Amino acid sequence: MKTSVFDTRKLIMILGGFVLVVISFVILLRNGVGTVMRLYGELKNQRQEITILKENIQLIRRIDLTVMSKSDQVFVALPDRSLLPVVVANMKNISAGKLNVSTFKSEIGQAQNDINMASLVYEGDASSIEDMLGVLDSLQGYLPLTAVESLEMSSGKGSGFQVSLKIATFWSKIPSELPEINEPVKDLTDDENKLMTDLARLKRPISDVLNPLPPTDRQNPFI
């Protein structure tokens, strides 16, 4: 025999309400909390990016003012194209009267994957070792960056020395891609600043003056 019609209905209503509450909770958890968490994550990312962007702007402004004045020398030290003729001119002027060149040749090579180099081989004679060391010392005080690959000297028949000198100059392509806008820009390290100061002390290439060969007084062909 049935106990109560009234209670069964109430029980069904209560159970229905309970199921509704459970479903609402599930929806709330899945969508509501999920959306809030996503928004929170997005906001956090945006704030991080904002911080990076602000730091980048500050750094670039500061670097722009202080560092860039010295950077020209660095670009001449390692240019994006070969400055071989400049090095030849430097060498010619510095070694004048100290090294009599009998043969001279150049070779193209690579110092590293993205660094090209041109070697210059000088052969000739010099009066003393000190003179040649002086030449090397002076040469390394000029731009562009000039390295000594090797120096060989042997006493010749007279009082001088036979010399074989190999020097190198370098160039490298400029990077074609900039980092992403939201990537942190790093300040120059102490070592980089020191190197830049060192390079700033190097002398600019010697401009070679080519005087006209005699006779210097030429007739004007248009008169």
Added chain:
Amino acid sequence: MQQDINLIPTSSRTTQEMSRKTSGIEAVLKILFVFLTISLLTIAVIYGILYSGLSEAKKEREKLTQELVALKKSEARLVVLRDRLTKVAFLRNKYDISGEYAILNDLLQNTTSPTQLVKFSMNPESVEAVITTESSLGMTKLLSHLVGSGLYSRVVMKSFEYSPSTAYRMELLLGK
């Protein structure tokens, strides 16, 4: 005295126990409803705050991005500068002859007549030198300087000769 009249048949009446249970479930449901409502409201408020914050942040980011785009030229210069400096540092390290240069200067200072530096080759790794002398004393003095000065990390005597025509001749490999 008035008496309660219940017209529901006794068979359809709820028992006291059943009534207590349904009231309990009802109370729990009410609490859950309240909790659900509070949760919904809280989430709605948090959502509103976050949404407004995000809109502000997006605007600020956009503004900063535009500002940074205007500074791109400077950034490009900085990137190139760093690239150059890294490569120059590598080259200066690879082709550093300051040690070898110092070795040669030291050799020159310590090879006084009749001891002579007749031949040498120098590269960024080492110095090889050929030294001749008529006196064994000069040779001894030079060697004791090379070994005792503490300037050299490596002193290798590659050859040592004596002949009446060239006197003493030794070939050294030196490293600093």
